[in-house]
Amino acid sequence: MKVSESPSAGALSAWRRVERCFDRAFGAGSNPLRQLGALAFLAIWLLALSGIWLYAVFDTSVSGAYDSIVRMSRAPWSPGGLMRSLHRYATDAFVLFTALHLLREALHGRWRHFRRYSWLTGVALLPLVAVSAIGGFWLNWDRLGQFSAIATAEWLDALPLLANPLARNFLGSASVSDRLFSLFVFVHIGVPLLLLFGLWFHIQRITRAAVFPPRTLAIGTSAALLALAVAAPVASQGPADLTRIPTPLALDWLVLFVHPLMYATSAGFTWVLTLGTFGALLALPFLPAAVPRLGGSAARAPVAVVDPANCNGCRRCFADCPFAAITMVPHPDRRVGRELAQVHPDLCASCGICAGACPSSTPFRSTAALVTGIDMPQLPVGTLRRRLQSGLETMRGARPIVVFGCAQGADARCLTAPDVLVLPLICTGQLAPSFVEYALRDGAAGVLVASCRDGGCAFRLGARWTAERLAGTRAPQLRASVPRAKVDLVQADAEEEAVLEAAVASMRERLSKINDFSGPTSKMHHG
Amino acid sequence: MAESLKSPAAGGPRGLRAWVGQTVLYGLFALAVGVFSHWPPYRHLAADLALIKLSLVHTGKPVGDCRPLTPEELAKLPPNMRAPVQCPRERSPVTVELDIDGAPVVRAEAAPSGLARDGASAIYRRIPVRAGDRQISVRLRDDVRSEGFAYRLERRVHLAPAQVLVIDFDTEKGGITLQ
Ligand code: SF4
Numbered sequence: 001m002k003v004s005e006s007p008s009a010g011a012l013s014a015w016r017r018v019e020r021c022f023d024r025a026f027g028a029g030s031n032p033l034r035q036l037g038a039l040a041f042l043a044i045w046l047l048a049l050s051g052i053w054l055y056a057v058f059d060t061s062v063s064g065a066y067d068s069i070v071r072m073s074r075a076p077w078s079p080g081g082l083m084r085s086l087h088r089y090a091t092d093a094f095v096l097f098t099a100l101h102l103l104r105e106a107l108h109g110r111w112r113h114f115r116r117y118s119w120l121t122g123v124a125l126l127p128l129v130a131v132s133a134i135g136g137f138w139l140n141w142d143r144l145g146q147f148s149a150i151a152t153a154e155w156l157d158a159l160p161l162l163a164n165p166l167a168r169n170f171l172g173s174a175s176v177s178d179r180l181f182s183l184f185v186f187v188h189i190g191v192p193l194l195l196l197f198g199l200w201f202h203i204q205r206i207t208r209a210a211v212f213p214p215r216t217l218a219i220g221t222s223a224a225l226l227a228l229a230v231a232a233p234v235a236s237q238g239p240a241d242l243t244r245i246p247t248p249l250a251l252d253w254l255v256l257f258v259h260p261l262m263y264a265t266s267a268g269f270t271w272v273l274t275l276g277t278f279g280a281l282l283a284l285p286f287l288p289a290a291v292p293r294l295g296g297s298a299a300r301a302p303v304a305v306v307d308p309a310n311c312n313g314c315r316r317c318f319a320d321c322p323f324a325a326i327t328m329v330p331h332p333d334r335r336v337g338r339e340l341a342q343v344h345p346d347l348c349a350s351c352g353i354c355a356g357a358c359p360s361s362t363p364f365r366s367t368a369a370l371v372t373g374i375d376m377p378q379l380p381v382g383t384l385r386r387r388l389q390s391g392l393e394t395m396r397g398a399r400p401i402v403v404f405g406c407a408q409g410a411d412a413r414c415l416t417a418p419d420v421l422v423l424p425l426i427c428t429g430q431l432a433p434s435f436v437e438y439a440l441r442d443g444a445a446g447v448l449v450a451s452c453r454d455g456g457c458a459f460r461l462g463a464r465w466t467a468e469r470l471a472g473t474r475a476p477q478l479r480a481s482v483p484r485a486k487v488d489l490v491q492a493d494a495e496e497e498a499v500l501e502a503a504v505a506s507m508r509e510r511l512s513k514i515n516d517f518s519g520p521t522s523k524m525h526h527g
Numbered sequence: 528m529a530e531s532l533k534s535p536a537a538g539g540p541r542g543l544r545a546w547v548g549q550t551v552l553y554g555l556f557a558l559a560v561g562v563f564s565h566w567p568p569y570r571h572l573a574a575d576l577a578l579i580k581l582s583l584v585h586t587g588k589p590v591g592d593c594r595p596l597t598p599e600e601l602a603k604l605p606p607n608m609r610a611p612v613q614c615p616r617e618r619s620p621v622t623v624e625l626d627i628d629g630a631p632v633v634r635a636e637a638a639p640s641g642l643a644r645d646g647a648s649a650i651y652r653r654i655p656v657r658a659g660d661r662q663i664s665v666r667l668r669d670d671v672r673s674e675g676f677a678y679r680l681e682r683r684v685h686l687a688p689a690q691v692l693v694i695d696f697d698t699e700k701g702g703i704t705l706q
C-alpha cells in the first residue's frame with residue numbers, strides 16, 4: 001500500500017527527509033511543512049489586517065496614490081510603515097506557502113477520488129492568487145508598479161481578446177486615468193475577496209479544516225515576518241514615470257517572476273507555459289492513473305459500509321470522519337428520533353477511521369461473528385479480531401507484543417521478531433481502543449499502537465483521534481483501568497521504520513522489568 | 528522515541544536544541560522572503576538602450592468608393608432602407624513602416640478589427656534602440672485604393688538611455704505623432 005517507486009516517489013522521499021529535520025525543531029504537530037495550508041490562511045489573515053490599515057490611508061487617485069503611501073511609510077518603523085512592509089512580506093509568504101502546499105499535495109498524489117474536489121477547487125484558485133498578489137504592486141504607482149502594470153498589459157495583449165491594446169493605457173501619464181486606477185483598486189479588493197470565498201469551497205469537503213496554524217507556529221511565523229518588516233522596510237522605488245523605462249528595479253521575484261520570464265522569452269511562450277501548467281494540474285484527477293498515487297493503484301479501495309442492525313445512531317463516526325463523508329439519516333427501524341449513519345461513496349476515503357469510532361466495534365462482544373455499525377469490507381473488525389486471536393495463540397516468547405500498525409505510515413511488517421505480532425490497519429484511526437485491552441487480556445504482554453505523526457496522517461485526523469482515544473480524551477476511550485505501562489503509542493511516518501524498531505525494543509525492555517506474575521487474564525465483556 | 532501515551536500530541540520538542548533549530552529555521556524563512564522580494568535587481572533594458580513604442584489605433588479608409596444605387600436596386604430594398612448612396616463597411620488594413628537611421632525596423636500591416644472588418648486596426652511594438660541621436664522615419668497607409676503612404680514623418684531625435692519614445696497616430700494632430 002505504499003507509494004510505488006517512480007521519480008515522484010524519489011521526490012516524495014526527499015520531501016519527507018526535510019520534513020523530518022523540521023520535526024526535530026518544531027515537533028510534528030507544529031511543523032510548518034505539515035501546516036502549509038494553515039500557514040497560507042495565516043498569511044491571508046495578516047494580509048487582511050494590514051490591508052484594511054493601508055486602505056484607510058490610501059489615496060485612490062493616480063496623482064495621490066504614490067504620495068499617500070510614501071507619506072505613510074516615511075518613518076520606516078511607524079505603524080504605517082510596518083503595515084506596508086508586513087503587507088508585502090505576507091504576500092510573499094502567502095505565495096510561498098501556497099506553492100509549497102500544492103507541491104506537497106502533488107508529491108503525495110492527492111488529486112484523485114475523494115481528494116478530487118479539494119484538488120480542483122484549490123487549483124482553480126491559483127489565477128486568483130496571481131491576480132491578487134500582482135495587482136497590489138500597481139497600487140503603489142511607483143516604478144515597480146508601473147513596470148508590473150505595463151508588463152501585465154503587454155502580456156494580456158498577446159491574447160486575441162481586445163481590439164484596443166491594454167498597453168496603450170500606459171503610453172503617457174495623460175492616458176492613466178483615475179478611472180483606470182479605480183479599476184486597479186477594485187481588482188485588488190474584489191479578487192482577494194473572491195479568493196477567500198473560493199477558499200471556503202476549497203475546504204468544504206474536509207472536516208476541521210485548519211484555517212489557523214497551531215498557536216506557537218502562528219506566533220513564530222508572524223513574528224518572523226514582523227521582524228523582517230522592521231529589519232528591511234519596504235520602500236517605494238520613485239514615482240511612476242511613463243516616459244522612462246524603470247531600470248534597474250528591485251524586483252519581487254517571488255510574485256513578479258512572470259514578467260522577466262515573459263521578456264526573456266515571449267508573451268506567447270509564457271501563456272503556453274502558464275496555461276499549460278494550469279490545464280495539466282486541472283487534468284490530473286481525470287488522467288488514467290499511470291501516475292503513482294496514495295494507495296499505489298488506480299483501483300479505488302472499497303468504501304465504508306453501514307450495518308443498520310448494529311448502528312445505534314450515536315454520531316461518533318459522523319464526528320470523526322475526516323472527509324465529511326457521513327451524514328445521519330432517520331433509522332429504518334422507525335424508532336422515533338433514532339438515526340443511522342449513511343456513507344457518501346464519492347467522498348469516502350476508505351480510511352476506516354469511522355470503524356474505529358463506532359462503539360459496536362469492540363471485540364469484547366460475544367457474538368461469534370463480530371459485525372460493527374460501520375466497517376471496511378477490505379479489513380472488517382471481525383477479521384481483525386480473528387487475526388489477533390489466532391496470532392496470539394501461535395505466539396512464542398514469554399512476553400508477546402502486539403503491534404497495531406498503519407499501512408500509510410512506517411511499515412510495521414519490518415518487525416519480524418518471534419515475540420511480536422504485527423496487525424496492519426488501513427489507518428491506525430481504524431483501531432477501536434478496546435482492541436488494546438482485548439489484546440492484553442488475550443495474552444499480549446504489551447501493545448504498541450503505531451500511527452503517523454501529527455500532521456502526517458494520510459487521512460488527516462487518524463493520528464490525532466488515535467492519540468486522543470488512547471489518552472482517554474475522546475470517545476471511544478481506552479479504559480482507565482488498562483495498565484498504561486503495557487501500552488505505548490508511537491508516531492512514525494513512512495520511512496521511519498527505525499522509530500518503530502526502537503519503540504518495540506524499549507517496550508520489550510520495560511515489560512521485562514514489570515514484575516507482573518498475574519499472567520494473562522481471561523476475557524471479559526466490555527461494559 | 529515513543530511519545531508518552533498521556534499526551535502524545537501536546538507541545539513540540541523542548542530544550543535548547545529545539546529553540547535553536549526553530550530560531551534558525553524562522554530566520555532562514557525571513558531571509559529567503561526578504562532577499563527574493565528585492566534581489567537580484569532586474570534590468571529590463573540594457574543600460575545603453577532606449578525604447579521606442581510604436582503604438583497606434585487607427586481606422587482605415589473604406590475599401591471601396593461610395594456609389595449611387597440604380598433605381599432598380601433601390602426598389603428591391605425595403606422602403607426604410609432606401610439610401611441613395613451605398614458605402615462599403617469594410618475598412619482598409621493599416622500599413623506602417625518604421626526605419627531607424629535608414630534601416631527598416633518595422634513593416635507591419637494590421638487588419639481591421641470586428642467580424643465585418645469595419646473596426647480600427649491596432650499595432651503595438653516595442654523596439655529597443657541604442658540611445659543617442661537617431662533618424663526616425665515613419666510611414667503609414669490606410670487606404671487600399673491608393674498607392675504610396677498618405678502619412679509620413681521624418682525626425683531626428685535624441686534618445687537618452689531608458690527613455691521611452693512613443694510613436695502614435697492622431698488625425699486631429701495631423702497624423703503620426705512622437706511623444
Ligand atoms: S472510511 Fe469512514 S471515516 Fe474514512 S472517509 Fe470513509 S466514511 Fe469517513
Ligand code: SF4
Nearest residue numbers: 311312315317358373
Ligand atoms: S459510530 Fe457506529 S453506531 Fe455510531 S452512528 Fe456511526 S455507525 Fe452508527
